[in-house]
Amino acid sequence: MALAAPSRAWAHVQGGEVAGFLSGLQHPISGWDHVLAMVAVGLWGAQLGAPAIWILPVTFPMVMALGGMMGLLGIPLPGVEIGIGFSALVLGALVFAEKRAPLWAAALIVGFFAIFHGHAHGVELPAGQNGLLYSMGFVVATGCLHGVGIGIGLVHRWAAGRVFLRAAGATVAVAGIYFLISALA
Amino acid sequence: MPANRPSTRNRRGRAAAAVALIGLVCPRAEAHLVTTGLGPVYDGIAHLAVSPVDLAVVAVLTLLAAMRGPRQARWLLAVLPASWLLGGFGGLISPIEASLGWATGLSFLLAGALVAADRDLPLPVVLALAGVIGALHGYLTGAALAQTPRAPLELTGTLVALIVLVTLLAGLVVSVRRFAVRVAVRVMGSWIAATGLLVIGWSLRAGSLK
Numbered sequence: 199m200a201l202a203a204p205s206r207a208w209a210h211v212q213g214g215e216v217a218g219f220l221s222g223l224q225h226p227i228s229g230w231d232h233v234l235a236m237v238a239v240g241l242w243g244a245q246l247g248a249p250a251i252w253i254l255p256v257t258f259p260m261v262m263a264l265g266g267m268m269g270l271l272g273i274p275l276p277g278v279e280i281g282i283g284f285s286a287l288v289l290g291a292l293v294f295a296e297k298r299a300p301l302w303a304a305a306l307i308v309g310f311f312a313i314f315h316g317h318a319h320g321v322e323l324p325a326g327q328n329g330l331l332y333s334m335g336f337v338v339a340t341g342c343l344h345g346v347g348i349g350i351g352l353v354h355r356w357a358a359g360r361v362f363l364r365a366a367g368a369t370v371a372v373a374g375i376y377f378l379i380s381a382l383a
Numbered sequence: 384m385p386a387n388r389p390s391t392r393n394r395r396g397r398a399a400a401a402v403a404l405i406g407l408v409c410p411r412a413e414a415h416l417v418t419t420g421l422g423p424v425y426d427g428i429a430h431l432a433v434s435p436v437d438l439a440v441v442a443v444l445t446l447l448a449a450m451r452g453p454r455q456a457r458w459l460l461a462v463l464p465a466s467w468l469l470g471g472f473g474g475l476i477s478p479i480e481a482s483l484g485w486a487t488g489l490s491f492l493l494a495g496a497l498v499a500a501d502r503d504l505p506l507p508v509v510l511a512l513a514g515v516i517g518a519l520h521g522y523l524t525g526a527a528l529a530q531t532p533r534a535p536l537e538l539t540g541t542l543v544a545l546i547v548l549v550t551l552l553a554g555l556v557v558s559v560r561r562f563a564v565r566v567a568v569r570v571m572g573s574w575i576a577a578t579g580l581l582v583i584g585w586s587l588r589a590g591s592l593k
Contacts, residue, residue, distance in 0.1 A: 252566045252569070252570060255570060255573075256499055256569060256570055256573040257573075259573055259574060259577040260496075260499070260573050260576055260577045260580070262577065263576075263577035263578070263579075263580035263581050264580055266580070266581050266584060267580050267581060267583060267584030268584075269584075270581070270584035270585060270587070270588045271584055271587055271588060272588075320581075320584065323585075329484070329581070329582055329585030329586070329589070330435065330436055330484075330487070330578070330582050330585075331435060332581075332585075333577075333578045333581035333582055333585065334435065334439070334578050336581065337574045337577045337578050337581070338574065341570065341574055
């Protein structure tokens with residue numbers, strides 16, 4: 199019986215801290231609104247090419263953390279869910295349209311929406327977790343979602359890949375409309 | 384029954400003796416400190432290995448210096464352990480209970496943002512930053528180790544691990560000159576800076592870094 203039903207072993211790891219890191223890692227992937235928007239950042243960066251391909255994923259987590267800090271401190275930000283819905287809609291539309299924007303404008307758009315995502319996460323952060331490890335997991339997961347987007351976005355080198363990317367952008371935009379309607383309902 | 388096989392009574396007696404021995408020689412429980420059973424130097428090495436705050440700080444300072452080239456990396460190899468040692472002795476001599484979570488977050492934010500920005504920084508600026516942050520985290524390490532009986536040896540172990548970590552990471556960053564590696568380092572810097580911002584938020588909300 200003991201062998202058949204063992205509890206999980208966290209060898210050499212402090213239990214509370216693991217809970218913090220894993221909770222942080224799971225938080226950004228717990229909602230499709232966040233996942234699609236962050237993947238879309240990577241997709242758009244890949245379409246724009248260097249240096250946007252890595253400037254955008256550097257910008258997003260830092261500005262998102264600023265929004266997260268605002269949420270943690272209880273600083274109100276109106277229309278957070280609407281902003282998140284718009285982020286998926288706008289970023290998806292930009293990928294669909296293969297819109298070429300100057301680097302500063304692309305970073306501004308991405309940074310603007312990152313505030314809403316960060317604030318939503320900051321308000322939702324659970325009490326009793328290890329703040330540092332939670333934050334590390336949270337940021338790493340966000341960066342990995344951008345990495346997924348960049349990885350997928352690299353298919354734009356091929357003609358069929360560009361069509362696929364535009365279809366992916368359209369899908370994210372449609373999902374954004376759904377998130378927007380849900381937020382307004 | 385074979386003649387050389389111990390009887391059931393003997394086996395039970397040996398098991399009871401073993402349990403009693405384990406109970407008598409077991410080490411003290413020390414929260415947040417690592418007891419490897421290999422001695423205080425190894426405990427100090429393990430302390431750094433399981434302290435994500437210290438690991439991240441050492442990593443980001445090493446990345447910052449190594450991105451500027453081998454000269455800055457060599458200087459860091461001297462300055463960071465020295466400041467950590469000084470701060471560590473300060474922590475051993477007069478440990479405080481107060482949490483410095485906001486300062487940890489600030490060091491993450493500052494050093495991470497500089498790595499992400501990848502601007503040319505003069506050597507004294509990098510070394511001054513490493514000295515201040517190293518002394519702060521050394522102090523926190525010393526304060527945590529102060530409750531152990533052989534804290535100076537554990538601090539020595541922590542410093543050995545720190546030097547090895549700085550050497551390996553700096554060697555990697557300095558030797559690999561590919562553009563993609565530089566981008567990866569800058570992305571890591573932005574992640575550490577973002578973590579620092581959130582840690583400051585946590586600290587200000589909770590009043591301490593948990």
